[in-house]
Amino acid sequence: MSFDRLDALCHRLDALDHAQAMLGVDEAVMMPEGSGSARAAAMAEIAALHHDMSTAPEVAEWLATAEATESDPLRRAALREFRRVHTNLTCLSSAFVARQVKARMAAEQLWRTLRPRNDWAGFLPAFRTVVELAREEAARRAEVLKLAPYDALMEQFDPGNRMAEVTPVFRTLKTFLTDFIPRAMAAQARRRTKALPRGPYPVARQKALGEAVMAALGFDFSHGRLDQSHHPFCGGVPDDVRMTTRYRSSEFISSLMGIVHETGHGLYEQGLPRDWRHWPAGKARGMALHESQSLFSEMQLARRGAFWKFALPLARKHLGAAKLKGVTTAVILGAVQRVQPGLIRVDADEATYPLHIMLRYELEQALIAGTLKPEDVPEAWDAQMKAALGLDTRGNFRDGPMQDVHWPSGAFGYFPSYTLGALAAAQQFAALKRDLPEVEAFIARGDFSALNDWRRRNVWEKASFLSTQEIMRQATGAPLSPAAFMAHLEERYL
Amino acid sequence: MSFDRLDALCHRLDALDHAQAMLGVDEAVMMPEGSGSARAAAMAEIAALHHDMSTAPEVAEWLATAEATESDPLRRAALREFRRVHTNLTCLSSAFVARQVKARMAAEQLWRTLRPRNDWAGFLPAFRTVVELAREEAARRAEVLKLAPYDALMEQFDPGNRMAEVTPVFRTLKTFLTDFIPRAMAAQARRRTKALPRGPYPVARQKALGEAVMAALGFDFSHGRLDQSHHPFCGGVPDDVRMTTRYRSSEFISSLMGIVHETGHGLYEQGLPRDWRHWPAGKARGMALHESQSLFSEMQLARRGAFWKFALPLARKHLGAAKLKGVTTAVILGAVQRVQPGLIRVDADEATYPLHIMLRYELEQALIAGTLKPEDVPEAWDAQMKAALGLDTRGNFRDGPMQDVHWPSGAFGYFPSYTLGALAAAQQFAALKRDLPEVEAFIARGDFSALNDWRRRNVWEKASFLSTQEIMRQATGAPLSPAAFMAHLEERYL
Secondary structure (H helix, E strand, O other): OHHHHHHHHHHHHHHHHHHHHHHHHHHHHOOOHHHHHHHHHHHHHHHHHHHHHHOOHHHHHHHHHHHHHOOOHHHHHHHHHHHHHHHHHHOOOHHHHHHHHHHHHHHHHHHHHHOOOOOHHHHHHHHHHHHHHHHHHHHHHHHHHOOOHHHHHHHHHOOOOOHHHHHHHHHHHHHHHHHHHHHHHHHHHHHOOOOOOOOOOOHHHHHHHHHHHHHHHOOOHHHEEEEEOOOOOEEEEOOEEEEEEOOEOOEOHHHHHHHHHHHHHHHHHHOOOHHHOOOHHHOOOOHHHHHHHHHHHHHHHHOOHHHHHHHHHHHHHHHOHHHHOOOOHHHHHHHHOOOOOOOOHHHOOOOOHHHHHHHHHHHHHHHHHOOOOHHHHHHHHHHHHHHHHOOOOOOOOOOOOOOOOOOOOOOOOOOHHHHHHHHHHHHHHHHHHHHOOOHHHHHHHOOOHHHHHHHHHHOHHHOOOOOHHHHHHHHHOOOOOOHHHHHHHHHHHO | OHHHHHHHHHHHHHHHHHHHHHHHHHHHHOOOHHHHHHHHHHHHHHHHHHHHHHOOHHHHHHHHHHHHHOOOHHHHHHHHHHHHHHHHHHOOOHHHHHHHHHHHHHHHHHHHHHOOOOOHHHHHHHHHHHHHHHHHHHHHHHHHHOOOHHHHHHHHHOOOOOHHHHHHHHHHHHHHHHHHHHHHHHHHHHHOOOOOOOOOOOHHHHHHHHHHHHHHHOOOHHHEEEEEOOOOOEEEEOOEEEEEEOOEOOEOHHHHHHHHHHHHHHHHHHOOOHHHOOOHHHOOOOHHHHHHHHHHHHHHHHOOHHHHHHHHHHHHHHHOHHHHOOOOHHHHHHHHOOOOOOOOHHHOOOOOHHHHHHHHHHHHHHHHHOOOOHHHHHHHHHHHHHHHHOOOOOOOOOOOOOOOOOOOOOOOOOOHHHHHHHHHHHHHHHHHHHHOOOHHHHHHHOOOHHHHHHHHHHOHHHOOOOOHHHHHHHHHOOOOOOHHHHHHHHHHHO
16 A cells, blocks of 8 residues: 555656656757746756655655565565665755755856856856855765765765775776876877778768667667757656767767767666666666666777677768778777877766766865865866876866866766776676677677677666666676776777 | 745646646657657646646635735736636546546547548447546536536636527628628639649748748747647747647648748747746636637738738748749739638638538537437538538548547537637737738738737737636727628638
């Protein structure tokens, strides 16, 4: 009875999630600009309603009763995840959440205006407020969750992420990369590959190529579609996955890699267990596993030589053989497997990317601990960029601490998930290769069904019934570690 | 205090309306087919949540207290409309509404499959259920509203519509049309105009023409857009009006007339008073006034000779002069002012259209009264079509009683609004011409600002603060009557 009440509540909350997801997609893909404030107001109301419904007093009663009476293991697992989400929702007051949402929206809007102008001084007051509220949030959550404040923030994006485990992993990886990156760059300098032709590649043809690759990868177009937006994303709901990309007519690689990346997210969503999609336990496990699925598709599959045995003929078919004259797999790999330190995280290759993450991970911890003041962030950023990648960022706020939306929007604790996802993807691919030794031959034929079966069984169908660590252990036989990722980098780049 | 609580509730309900409207638009324009059942489930949940929130016991208390304490006339008017909506919502139980929604959805889905197959016998059982529930609904509403059952149904689409007023209006109009239609057809036979060229007119060029006409008519593209869908509609919310059309490459008139029609709906929505959009009193008044705005744009403006002085050069610009060789205003008017009895309501011209409506109006009343059985509808339909338009519909269910979505979806009482809207549009145009004698010159220049000022002041800004009859009286100096419409037909067609 109590379980059924929770089930009905989950259906209702899931309907609001469905609406919010689609309103978000529409905003990015379709909405005329003048409608932004009405849309923001509607979405804020629905978020508040969702919070009120989730934290109503009777929900706690139903939950307690259900926990005391349910014996079915699946239901008990669903209740555990419901309890976790419920605790995380109820440990902040509605008033605090409203205050925080307002500050975040103001900071994010300001950031959109001031980043192109490189105006750090103008942004700083709003950033200070957001950091202050994040510190308050961390303290409140830490008290309820019995966690360190920064751990309590990571918990929001990846349940179970703890500094005690993440820091040593990152330290190992940093030591490795410091040595590896110069060697990889020296090796690639020796290879000297031909540049790709400059097109032009019309958008409609790039889109057709992208959709053909999505279909081969297993994306279900009866439950999803591909559109265009300013920033690529994978949104929507498991039954209706909305992906976007953006196109440049001078080259087709970055758009195609973006499509493959988002397809990885999309496959995860489409592969979630049908019967539990409305329960917290039926949703994707967290940001690290989500990113592991996009990076599995992009880094482990699509930047691999075998992949282009199947994809290059497809590219010739859709873009025209004349537009790809002289392009061999080696030429493509020269473009998609290139290590080059740069200022911008989202443009970084897979070898330098973790260093961008570690920089943010360290600064965030210091900001939350209060040992780094918001006004001192640019200096700390520059010091770290110099040490990690040898790049000077002085005075360049736009491509420095103002480059990401995460801090303006108050998403502290999110960044580690990106690199943990990269590690997980490499570890999953190694385990898949162990279970399916002929994996390269499947990839070369563009036949991803056996790979997807493995992914479905080991990741997608697990949803949030298990922890990330447990999913990784069952799938790969070991807890998450940087070993497979480091081996992968050495194999690919040295 | 109570008013503020209602205001907060209205904001929240309006956010749900916003979500529902956008989910509906997305479903028609973007959604992949396989996602239909998840979408339907989400929208049904949100509808139920909306109903629960609107009818919660505390709402009745706030309303009663606010009614007893508010003295501001605008607030009192807003409370009156809130009370009306509240009464209409609370007079059906949630259980009944759920039962009805289920039956309607089943009947509508069945209808979509069976209409193309002309399968009346297969559809009949579902239709019976829908009629039965409509009769139950009518009886329940009639009791609370102290109205005749069919009046209680019309009240849902057009507050204030009563058979006692509609029937005499329709009777006058029928007498007029019986005489008028043969005379109009004889007159047009004497004129013998040239046929339009057959294109082809590419979709992109038709769309550009449509958007140019929308912009001239005053549509605000920063708060709306034009897309494509199977059935044209005007959806979305006042701050974000989403219009659709469909295109045939062999001709551009029907799509353009469709665009102008939906633009009329869109202008009404965009013109609603900004401060009250979340209150029932701030929404469009009803279906008759809504249709009066679309028909004002389509019938009163765009099928008029003056309109094509401005629109024909625009068409040449966008479609190419070569594709419109020999096309004069007279040729266009020959196409857009043509009386021709036919089986299908949505394809009917403005002179025969009301006869389609009266047929349905009479059959609906008999169905709700129980004097006509669902199984006898085809026979009654055929008899009426023979009498009204001289057409035989025996055995042709698809183009007979199965042609409209209204009955399968249980929307009994809606049809009269279409013709009342046509009468209102003609009466509004006559009043506008009285207030702005140079109106034809404005139209010929494509300058609709003075016309829109009149419409805004007299219709759009009134929203639901007044009744339809009061809005018509204030705008035109007289209650709604068929006189202006009949004069308009005589002037245009004889």
